Amino acid sequence: MSENASQNLWTVIGKSEEFASDLGVCIKIEDEQIAIFKLAGEKEWYATQNLCPHNKRMVLSRGLTGDLNGEPKITCPLHKRSFSVNSGECLTDSDTGCLKTYPIKEDDGKLLIQFS
Amino acid sequence: MSKENVIVIGNGMVGCKFLAAMLQKDTEQRFNLITFCEEPRPAYDRVHLSEYFSGKTSDDLTLQPIDWYTDNGITIHLEDKAVEIDRESKVVRSAKGIEVRYDTLVLATGSSPFVPPVPGIEKEGVFVYRTIEDLEGMMEHAKVASKAAVIGGGLLGLEAAKATQDLGLESHVVEFASRLMPRQVDDAGGATLKDIIESRGLTVHLNKATTEILGDEKVSGMSFKDGSTLDVDMIVVSAGIRPRDELARKCGLEVGPRGGVVVNEQLRTSDPSVFAIGEVALYNNIIYGLVAPGYNMADIVATQITGGDAKFIGADMSTKLKLIGTDVASFGNIEANEPHQNIVLTDPIKGTYKRLITSQDGKRLIGGILIGDADAYGTLLQMTLNEIELPEDPIQLILPADSGSTPAFGPAALPDSAQICSCENVSKGDICSAIESGATTLPALKKCTKAGTGCGGCVPLVTNLLNHTLKELGQEINTDLCEHFSHTRQGLYEIVRATGINTFDTLLEEHGNGGNGCEICKPAVGSILASIHNDKVIAPRNRKLQDTNDRFLANIQKDGTYSVVPRIPGGEITPDKLIVIGEVAKEYGLYTKITGGQRIDLFGAKVNDLPAIWQKLIDAGFESGHAYGKALRTVKSCVGSTWCRFGVQDSTSLAIEVENRYKGIRAPHKIKSAVSGCTRECAEAQSKDFGIITTEKGWNLYLGGNGGMKPRHADLFASDLDKETLITYIDRYLMFYIKTADKLQRTSVWLDSLQGGIEHLRDVIIKDSLGICEELDQQMQHLVDTYHCEWKDAIEDPEKLKRFRHFGNSEESDPTIRHSLEREQIRPANEEELAKL
Ligand code: SRM
Ligand SMILES: Cc1cc2nc3c(=O)[nH]c(=O)nc-3n(C[C@H](O)[C@H](O)[C@H](O)COP(=O)(O)OP(=O)(O)OC[C@H]3O[C@@H](n4cnc5c(N)ncnc54)[C@H](O)[C@@H]3O)c2cc1C
Numbered sequence: 001m002s003e004n005a006s007q008n009l010w011t012v013i014g015k016s017e018e019f020a021s022d023l024g025v026c027i028k029i030e031d032e033q034i035a036i037f038k039l040a041g042e043k044e045w046y047a048t049q050n051l052c053p054h055n056k057r058m059v060l061s062r063g064l065t066g067d068l069n070g071e072p073k074i075t076c077p078l079h080k081r082s083f084s085v086n087s088g089e090c091l092t093d094s095d096t097g098c099l100k101t102y103p104i105k106e107d108d109g110k111l112l113i114q115f116s
Numbered sequence: 117m118s119k120e121n122v123i124v125i126g127n128g129m130v131g132c133k134f135l136a137a138m139l140q141k142d143t144e145q146r147f148n149l150i151t152f153c154e155e156p157r158p159a160y161d162r163v164h165l166s167e168y169f170s171g172k173t174s175d176d177l178t179l180q181p182i183d184w185y186t187d188n189g190i191t192i193h194l195e196d197k198a199v200e201i202d203r204e205s206k207v208v209r210s211a212k213g214i215e216v217r218y219d220t221l222v223l224a225t226g227s228s229p230f231v232p233p234v235p236g237i238e239k240e241g242v243f244v245y246r247t248i249e250d251l252e253g254m255m256e257h258a259k260v261a262s263k264a265a266v267i268g269g270g271l272l273g274l275e276a277a278k279a280t281q282d283l284g285l286e287s288h289v290v291e292f293a294s295r296l297m298p299r300q301v302d303d304a305g306g307a308t309l310k311d312i313i314e315s316r317g318l319t320v321h322l323n324k325a326t327t328e329i330l331g332d333e334k335v336s337g338m339s340f341k342d343g344s345t346l347d348v349d350m351i352v353v354s355a356g357i358r359p360r361d362e363l364a365r366k367c368g369l370e371v372g373p374r375g376g377v378v379v380n381e382q383l384r385t386s387d388p389s390v391f392a393i394g395e396v397a398l399y400n401n402i403i404y405g406l407v408a409p410g411y412n413m414a415d416i417v418a419t420q421i422t423g424g425d426a427k428f429i430g431a432d433m434s435t436k437l438k439l440i441g442t443d444v445a446s447f448g449n450i451e452a453n454e455p456h457q458n459i460v461l462t463d464p465i466k467g468t469y470k471r472l473i474t475s476q477d478g479k480r481l482i483g484g485i486l487i488g489d490a491d492a493y494g495t496l497l498q499m500t501l502n503e504i505e506l507p508e509d510p511i512q513l514i515l516p517a518d519s520g521s522t523p524a525f526g527p528a529a530l531p532d533s534a535q536i537c538s539c540e541n542v543s544k545g546d547i548c549s550a551i552e553s554g555a556t557t558l559p560a561l562k563k564c565t566k567a568g569t570g571c572g573g574c575v576p577l578v579t580n581l582l583n584h585t586l587k588e589l590g591q592e593i594n595t596d597l598c599e600h601f602s603h604t605r606q607g608l609y610e611i612v613r614a615t616g617i618n619t620f621d622t623l624l625e626e627h628g629n630g631g632n633g634c635e636i637c638k639p640a641v642g643s644i645l646a647s648i649h650n651d652k653v654i655a656p657r658n659r660k661l662q663d664t665n666d667r668f669l670a671n672i673q674k675d676g677t678y679s680v681v682p683r684i685p686g687g688e689i690t691p692d693k694l695i696v697i698g699e700v701a702k703e704y705g706l707y708t709k710i711t712g713g714q715r716i717d718l719f720g721a722k723v724n725d726l727p728a729i730w731q732k733l734i735d736a737g738f739e740s741g742h743a744y745g746k747a748l749r750t751v752k753s754c755v756g757s758t759w760c761r762f763g764v765q766d767s768t769s770l771a772i773e774v775e776n777r778y779k780g781i782r783a784p785h786k787i788k789s790a791v792s793g794c795t796r797e798c799a800e801a802q803s804k805d806f807g808i809i810t811t812e813k814g815w816n817l818y819l820g821g822n823g824g825m826k827p828r829h830a831d832l833f834a835s836d837l838d839k840e841t842l843i844t845y846i847d848r849y850l851m852f853y854i855k856t857a858d859k860l861q862r863t864s865v866w867l868d869s870l871q872g873g874i875e876h877l878r879d880v881i882i883k884d885s886l887g888i889c890e891e892l893d894q895q896m897q898h899l900v901d902t903y904h905c906e907w908k909d910a911i912e913d914p915e916k917l918k919r920f921r922h923f924g925n926s927e928e929s930d931p932t933i934r935h936s937l938e939r940e941q942i943r944p945a946n947e948e949e950l951a952k953l
């Protein structure tokens with residue numbers, strides 16, 4: 001597999017320094033709203049859908065990040081449901097749907113996301 | 117086979133207990149249960165009757181809801197008094213004309229207050245203290261009264277006196293004997309008790325025989341045998357109880373010379389098919405005026421009726437009570453007639469008196485009295501009942517806990533058969549096995565064993581036993597904030613204060629368990645940092661700790677928009693400012709509403725519009741209302757003496773001053789206040805975390821009130837204060853709360869969980885018992901001096917303003933937000949409407 005071919009799928013979303021290291025940020029790509037988080041740990045950057053599957057509002061980027069038994073997570077500001085930012089799975093309620101997650105990486109001071 | 121009828125006359129505490137015991141024991145359903153209840157409601161908890169004044173409702177006090185009776189097939193004749201027992205034909209007749217045949221009859225008619233035949237005792241304003249109706253009458257009358265006297269300085273009398281004080285009245289206790297609680301304590305104990313009670317603002321009159329109640333129709337005073345008089349406009353009589361044996365007398369059952377239905381060991385009266393239990397029963401010439409023996413009797417009779425065997429052998433009359441915030445306990449035999457020795461410990465400064473009565477050889481405890489500090493009660497009672505050998509130096513048992521004395525005796529020393537809860541007859545073995553089978557919290561334990569649900573006196577011992585057993589089982593009691601910090605909020609507060617740490621990351625690194633934190637610890641630490649350093653909540657180093665409301669300085673709404681609440685101190689606002697609010701709302705298309713807190717809320721603001729909205733409000737002189745923070749919300753006011761014809765002082769000015777003093781201060785939870793200009797209380801100050809009510813002489817301060825999910829009436833903390841003292845007390849109260857409360861704990865819950873309650877608070881705030889007042893004063897002054905409007909900071913700082921955007925890569929608003937119109941204003945579109953788009 002050629003490196004270039006897979007790199008083509010990565011979209012640059014900005015300079016990584018523009019993303020505050022401790023706050024979620026929502027970005028818009030085409031018509032999609034994506035929440036970007038940076039958490040201290042093995043893997044630093046995470047990207048998920050901004051829509052909370054519970055009441056379907058565009059709010060996740062404004063939630064609090066944290067971890068549950070080591071699993072990095074985002075907690076929705078509206079009703080405090082928590083989701084793994086790795087798998088997108090809901091960690092607090094069994095009947096709330098999953099988040100879509102996006103591969104994201106930092107390269108040469110830029111933040112790139114795989115968006116399809 | 118047809119069922120046998122069991123009739124219970126009287127549905128009080130003991131009657132109700134009897135019915136419950138029957139349901140439990142009558143496994144083959146052989147009996148029909150019928151009860152006559154003279155009162156308008158089924159049995160309620162008389163022991164905790166006084167809590168009716170502190171906000172408990174009759175529903176809260178009810179022992180079993182009415183459905184319980186019907187669901188279990190019990191026929192209850194409410195508000196119907198039994199008026200005749202026909203023993204010949206075994207029939208009971210009621211006032212409403214009902215006639216029921218019985219196979220077995222149980223008298224549980226209780227007792228009534230003894231009212232001495234003093235001339236004038238029938239006057240309006242004289243009360244007894246036994247039923248909810250009595251208390252309702254007192255509350256009504258207290259509105260027009262100012263000075264109350266209680267006749268009788270026994271247990272109940274002192275409780276009634278406290279109640280009149282809580283009703284806002286000047287309170288006097290009039291006792292015929294030469295000491296208070298003549299039946300429970302000795303002279304020295306009585307003197308200590310008098311000192312304590314007088315220090316709480318009640319006046320005690322000893323050796324006073326009341327000869328007449330003065331006044332025309334209404335009480336205006338009382339005169340005494342020694343020629344003196346006392347002006348009062350309310351009297352509560354608490355001069356002892358009389359068994360309600362009138363029905364028994366009428367039908368020829370044997371009664372005692374001083375009243376009470378005579379019963380034998382089986383609790384049968386002189387007619388073998390009639391039992392008597394509770395406060396009406398006279399066993400061995402004793403009336404047991406406590407619930408525990410009554411409950412025991414109920415159980416014994418139910419056992420016999422259902423075919424078992426049980427005998428009553430008398431009961432222990434030990435009691436522990438809280439009187440006017442002071443622990444008073446007596447246990448065992450305090451009128452020891454066998455040879456004995458006394459160990460007495462008095463501390464007039466602390467206000468404690470403790471006396472142990474031991475056997476002549478000092479090996480066994482016979483009884484004792486504890487006043488002012490009864491922490492050792494559970495232990496000492498168990499030692500007495502179980503005849504446990506005393507340690508060599510028994511005085512250790514009553515030394516104050518902080519004197520370094522090692523407790524000579526823990527729950528481990530008790531035999532499994534030791535009765536821990538006498539009201540519900542629960543043994544140590546019962547409790548331990550419940551813990552082992554999973555009841556590992558106090559509420560769970562209470563629920564499954566019922567221990568501690570009666571008088572509550574054993575709760576400390578049960579807690580002790582719980583913690584002890586958990587430890588033995590290798591379980592720790594988890595009070596950690598969350599997985600990231602093995603500390604309580606109070607613990608973290610002290611760490612931050614002591615170390616000066618001012619960032620979350622440092623705290624997590626040095627005192628936490630690693631990881632990233634979470635939605636529980638981040639805001640909690642943010643609040644602690646703000647309370648201690650008055651650090652800006654949106655300063656870069658704090659911003660990640662704030663949930664969305666504190667992060668955007670606004671309250672998130674269901675559709676992801678925010679609300680804007682400018683401060684309107686005391687609810688007072690000029691027409692010009694009203695116009696500005698209107699203009700801003702129009703310009704940004706906001707929904708406006710008057711809140712329940714006397715101010716105006718503007719809803720539906722998009723996150724990227726917040727700075728511009730606030731710029732306009734700040735230019736017009738508004739400040740942040742902190743509706744988003746765990747901080748002071750509003751200080752409600754009434755118009756007070758400025759406009760109102762009844763106003764006594766200027767409540768509006770004080771409300772504005774108080775709101776401006778405490779605005780912005782961060783706390784474990786939100787804080788609300790109100791100031792009312794007279795006792796009509798239009799500002800509802802008694803439902804606030806701290807409330808102020810004007811009096812002729814100054815201000816009354818009420819603490820620990822709450823509306824919301826579990827309303828609580830505030831407690832009167834101090835009366836007739838001048839403004840300076842008032843503010844000092846509030847400063848210390850708030851600071852002490854901030855220092856010691858748990859996360860998200862309102863002052864009401866905090867106060868209820870505070871050992872010693874409001875009295876302890878008085879000691880800390882007024883008497884400086886912990887020696888921290890100076891520190892509290894300084895910390896509060898620091899917070900007041902460093903106040904800043906968070907919105908003003910935000911709009912002056914371009915860096916911070918950058919954050920008020922919906923997208924990191926576009927200036928657009930969130931395109932998914934949709935509104936609909938209702939009553940000419942916007943509201944979030946509902947799911948149906950959204951689906952149609
Ligand atoms: C706007 C308002 C209702 C209204 O339309 O009038 C309101 C709205 C909210 N209340 Fe309230 N409460 C409002 C007055 C009250 C009152 C009445 C009062 O203050 O006199 C009470 C009862 C009094 C009390 O607190 O003791 C009240 C008891 C609560 C509670 C229950 C608190 C409790 O201790 O039980 C909550 C939940 C909580 O805080 O955990 C709550 C929580 C909320 C929240 C913050 C719920 C939420 O997280 O979204 C609401 C959002 C406020 C916003 O968006 O601005 N609100 N809330 C009132 C704003 C008052 C103000 O000017 O600041
Ligand atoms: C304010 C207060 C505080 C107390 N504190 C404590 C405490 O801390 N610890 C403690 O152990 N005890 C305490 N007591 C005492 C305790 O409440 C009583 O011991 C207990 O209620 C007795 O129960 P009982 O069922 O025998 O009588 P009650 O509870 O008085 O019930 C008797 C019921 O029978 C009804 N009745 C009477 N005659 C008839 C009739 N002919 N027909 C139909 N109904 C009838 C009465 O109306 C009443 O409802 C306190 C009492 C009061 C008033």
Ligand code: SF4
Pocket residue numbers: none
């Ligand atoms: S009562 Fe409930 S719905 Fe109404 S404002 Fe308060 S929190 Fe919201």
Ligand code: FES
Pocket residue numbers: 052053054055056057076077078079080081
């Ligand atoms: S909308 Fe996210 S938890 Fe309810």
